[in-house]
Amino acid sequence: MTIIMEGGEAFFAQGNNTGCLLVHGFTGAPNEMRELGEHLARADFTVLGIRLHGHGTRIGDLVRSREQDWIAGVEDGFRLLEGCCDHIFVLGISMGGVLALHAGAHLPAAGIIAMSTPHHTPNPFVPPLRPFLPLLSCVWRYAGKGSDLQDEEARKTHVDYHAHPVRAVAEFEDLVRQMRAALPALKVPVLLIQSRADEIVPAEHALQIQAALGSADNSIVWLENSGHMVTRDIEQDTVFKAAETFIMRIVKDIS
Amino acid sequence: MSAIMPGGEPFLFHGGSTGCLLIHGFTASPQEMRFLGESLASEGYTTLGVRLAGHATSLEDMQRTRWRDWLASVEDGYNLLHSMCSRVIVIGFSQGGVLALRFCAGTAVDALVTISTPFDLPPNKSLQALRPILRPLSMIVPTIAKGTGGWVDESRAAERVAYDAYPLRSIVELDGLLKDMRTHIKDVNAPLLSIHSRRDDFVPPEDMGRIQKAVSSQTRRSAWVERSYHLIVCDVDRNLVLEAILEFIHEQVPLSS
Numbered sequence: 001m002t003i004i005m006e007g008g009e010a011f012f013a014q015g016n017n018t019g020c021l022l023v024h025g026f027t028g029a030p031n032e033m034r035e036l037g038e039h040l041a042r043a044d045f046t047v048l049g050i051r052l053h054g055h056g057t058r059i060g061d062l063v064r065s066r067e068q069d070w071i072a073g074v075e076d077g078f079r080l081l082e083g084c085c086d087h088i089f090v091l092g093i094s095m096g097g098v099l100a101l102h103a104g105a106h107l108p109a110a111g112i113i114a115m116s117t118p119h120h121t122p123n124p125f126v127p128p129l130r131p132f133l134p135l136l137s138c139v140w141r142y143a144g145k146g147s148d149l150q151d152e153e154a155r156k157t158h159v160d161y162h163a164h165p166v167r168a169v170a171e172f173e174d175l176v177r178q179m180r181a182a183l184p185a186l187k188v189p190v191l192l193i194q195s196r197a198d199e200i201v202p203a204e205h206a207l208q209i210q211a212a213l214g215s216a217d218n219s220i221v222w223l224e225n226s227g228h229m230v231t232r233d234i235e236q237d238t239v240f241k242a243a244e245t246f247i248m249r250i251v252k253d254i255s
Numbered sequence: 256m257s258a259i260m261p262g263g264e265p266f267l268f269h270g271g272s273t274g275c276l277l278i279h280g281f282t283a284s285p286q287e288m289r290f291l292g293e294s295l296a297s298e299g300y301t302t303l304g305v306r307l308a309g310h311a312t313s314l315e316d317m318q319r320t321r322w323r324d325w326l327a328s329v330e331d332g333y334n335l336l337h338s339m340c341s342r343v344i345v346i347g348f349s350q351g352g353v354l355a356l357r358f359c360a361g362t363a364v365d366a367l368v369t370i371s372t373p374f375d376l377p378p379n380k381s382l383q384a385l386r387p388i389l390r391p392l393s394m395i396v397p398t399i400a401k402g403t404g405g406w407v408d409e410s411r412a413a414e415r416v417a418y419d420a421y422p423l424r425s426i427v428e429l430d431g432l433l434k435d436m437r438t439h440i441k442d443v444n445a446p447l448l449s450i451h452s453r454r455d456d457f458v459p460p461e462d463m464g465r466i467q468k469a470v471s472s473q474t475r476r477s478a479w480v481e482r483s484y485h486l487i488v489c490d491v492d493r494n495l496v497l498e499a500i501l502e503f504i505h506e507q508v509p510l511s512s
Contacts, residue, residue, distance in 0.1 A: 001361055003327040010331045012338040014269060051331055053308055053324065061327075064319055072258040072312050076265050080303070080335070083267035106256050 007031035007159030008056020011049045013041035018110075018251050019085030021077045021103075022049040025094030025116075025229075026172055027145065029056040031159040032093060036231045039240040045247065046085050050077040052096075054168070059161040062168050063141065067175040074099045078107050087254060089113065089247050093231055094201065095172060098179045101209070104190065105182035111250045112186070113243050115193040116228050118201045119180065119208035121173045133170035140166050148199040148227030151234050158232065183209065189217035191246040193230060193239055200228035262286050263311030263416040266304045267335075268296035273365075273508055274340030276332050277304040278351030280371075281429055282401075284311035286416040287348060291488055294497050299510055301340050305332035307354075309425075311416060314398060318422040322432035329354050333362065344504055345445075347372065348488050349458065350429060352449075353436050356466070360439035366507045367445040367472075368500055371485050373458040374437070374465040376430050386430070393423035405457070405484050407491045415489065437469070446474035448503040450487065450496055457485035476503055 008029040020040045022033035030049040037047040052073050054065030081088050087110035092100035097117025104112040142163035149155045194206035206220050221242040226233035263284030275295050277288035285304035292302040307328045309320030336343055342365040347355030352372025359367050398420040406412045447470055451463040467475050478499040483490035
């Protein structure tokens with residue numbers, strides 16, 4: 001028996017010298033980026049989907065995770081891709097998008113795609129409660145979480161934890177703050193993908209991120225009907241196509 | 256600005272359809288396995304050196320990690336390598352060898368190499384005396400400094416990327432991992448090569464025989480080196496280690512054309 005659950009496996013596909021690093025979201029697993037990865041691999045890109053620390057195993061492991069583990073995990077994937085690619089794009093969903101934008105300011109990425117990415121912690125109680133969360137988490141370990149995944153089939157096969165560890169929410173808040181501080185320093189091209197029907201990260205977050213970006217080359221692709229998990233929801237083909245087009249365009253500009 | 260200590264990053268060298276997964280030791284970093292990784296890559300193998308959770312960042316990060324995090328890092332590396340290679344050889348140094356044995360007890364691989372690998376906690380007198388109270392002690396004494404020495408070729412010591420202390424809490428984890436490995440080692444069936452130095456002053460040379468005896472593998476080979484101490488993958492014997500590994504995997508997992 002392995003530590004990692006089914007659907008929590010990191011994945012790799014060797015393609016050309018353009019690499020795509022795929023980063024899943026908070027309490028999620030590599031599985032939520034796998035179909036996007038398969039699409040990008042068919043477009044002949046090299047693809048690597050990481051598993052973030054504490055994810056894809058059991059929820060108790062996430063309680064011990066800290067934001068620096070997730071940041072280091074993204075760098076791990078980035079360094080592995082550097083061994084076989086000349087240009088590396090970082091693509092992330094939700095907290096994976098936060099990590100992707102953070103990576104764009106700290107690692108030599110060619111471009112960033114952030115999907116359903118929060119500009120701040122969506123729950124308004126979290127920022128003021130942040131200093132008390134570690135202590136609070138000793139008695140209140142897990143908070144409930146919802147799903148707004150519209151696609152019935154995707155809902156059945158989704159791999160994630162069914163709650164938010166309160167201790168890890170504190171780390172999430174710290175990470176989002178770090179990302180916000182890094183946005184003006186981000187100079188590489190950025191594509192944001194956001195659904196107006198996202199019930200977890202409201203649509204205005206994409207606009208707030210866009211307004212804070214230091215990147216001159218930035219744009220938003222809007223979806224109308226998907227829930228938060230846009231890589232697996234009813235408009236996933238639009239997401240896949242937008243990601244592929246963006247990467248193709250940047251690579252053409254570089255070479 | 257990177258989160259990982261410079262030089263301590265994981266690595267991937269893309270080669271043929273036979274892959275080598277390289278696992279570094281306790282408190283060290285992928286840098287320790289880089290020579291083997293680069294050398295095996297130049298022989299046509301795809302090589303991937305994982306960074307174990309909590310390593311090559313900060314000692315505080317390591318104190319928080321548990322052995323299941325380290326094993327999960329090994330599984331990550333295997334999953335990545337297995338996506339690109341039809342055959343996988345797992346190579347672990349010291350604690351990396353313990354993780355390799357534990358991993359191969361649950362997953363069938365094509366070959367397994369353990370280097371300077373312990374079967375139990377080192378029989379150091381003070382360590383054995385403190386063993387029952389290590390966990391509470393770690394709250395008062397979080398780390399113990401590493402001694403100097405251990406090198407024959409001192410010039411290699413400068414390249415090393417590792418923590419300069421041992422987190423006590425992590426020794427408890429190492430102990431737990433060793434126990435779990437010993438429970439599962441009989442399920443290891445892959446062809447096994449073990450390499451150890453007769454002069455290893457950290458992990459007793461006898462541990463190699465205990466590992467060889469405990470596995471269920473049909474093919475069991477062992478090789479000795481003589482000149483270096485524990486760090487045989489980096490020190491003066493590293494070319495001998497490489498040759499022993501190459502000979503073993505050429506025989507057990509012939510490169511397909």
